[in-house]
Amino acid sequence: MSPELQAKVERLDTLLDSIAARHERVKLASSLAAEDMVLTHAILSRGVGIGIFSLNTGRLHAETLGMIERVKERYGYDIEQFHPQQDAVDAYVRDHGLNAFYESIDLRKSCCHIRKVEPLNRALSDVSAWVTGQRREQSVTRAELHEEEQDVPRGIAKFNPLADWSESDVWDYLKAFDVPVNPLHARGYPSIGCEPCTRAVRPGEDSRAGRWWWESRDTKECGLHITNIKIVEEAPSSAI
Template sequence: MSAIDLNARASGNFEAKLLETTAVLQQAARDYAPLSAGTAPRVTLACSLGAEDMVIAHLINSLQLDIGIFVLETGMLHTETLDLLARLKASSRAPVQVFTPATEAVVQFVAREGKEAMYKSIELRKACCNIRKMEPLNRALTGKAAWITGLRREQSGARADVPLIDTSDATRVKLNPLANWTWGDVWHFIAINKIDYNPLHDQFYPSIGCAPCTRAISLGEDFRAGRWWWEDETAKECGLHVKASPLPEKAPT
């Protein structure tokens, strides 16, 4: 059974949600348009190549919006994800930029901590995320006034309060146009628009990251149970969508 067959169930108010999402994206294209002809737009989609981000990429392209798209190619992605990236680059009207980690930083980290450092401690896993995701993300967002994500409130407890428009960061605005969508809404939209998606979703991978840090989930498990499954539930973020907190992190037990 495909992910579409299993999940495509639109909410009763799906059309209103779609109008809301479309309005957010259109407004972003207007508010953060290039400052001069020939320059890049000041807003970009952080595309993980997951189902949600493929929906947003489709909307950006079908609405012909002047919004950039970028992908963080961590060097540890599944073959299926890399194949989808190639297809997106070939088919996207909007240019797709790919950002990779600094080679020397990766080489030194692996030489020092080993290829499976992420399993040894939360600190080492986060250090790996910092090298492979956070530093490339900072480069991807340089010069941008806003960025777009596929975050949804339904994804996890940590994301339950995700706003459509997040202005809590003084550096740049964060737009979450699918904040109100359900997983069923996402797959309904994918089905009716025949949007390309990662075949790992058909193998019960709802949330897909780096290969060593992602597994399939079982019926009844939390949506993000397959991400960093060996860690405490409260630690399951890589840093891309974590707000700074004055509270110390929980010590590993």
């Protein structure tokens, strides 16, 4: 491990300890992808008082779901799963079709709201802060990401401890600590969401290019990270 990465690891550990000390109830929202596995290891290997949950949308890859058992085997921890409300899913499929999200941004965001945002709101209903694995380097919608911010719509604090980490930092950490990783990463999926909305990326594309690839690059958020979207919408065109 390089001295630079060692310094980032020490700072990460200090930051997570500080978050847990400041907030009695705080959770990591895990996509079970690389960045969130860094945070999962940093939390569980050291017994930090931060809970971990995942949003089981009903349309995840089998490989992603398999990570829940791998975390349990490695750390003895059951990741809490939040599912969409079945009546809302049924109504969407009845009114629009199972894969209507390909037809328009509005229909895609509606599907994301049902399968991800509403379950997230339930997951965060009993906390005063949450933690994400977002990084500035991931996409244009995250370029102005802060390490600590206020989730105004939910009235809680939000922390992005890996905001200034590079992709190589993430993978060097995972290798150094032998952390389990989603096998989809080895198949060209740096960012992993629902199966029908995620593809492998091409050489030279940013890490989130495979998410909702049929949309323009500045709409690629699902609504979980509302503050990111607000920043992009309000930024001058030269900053996008």
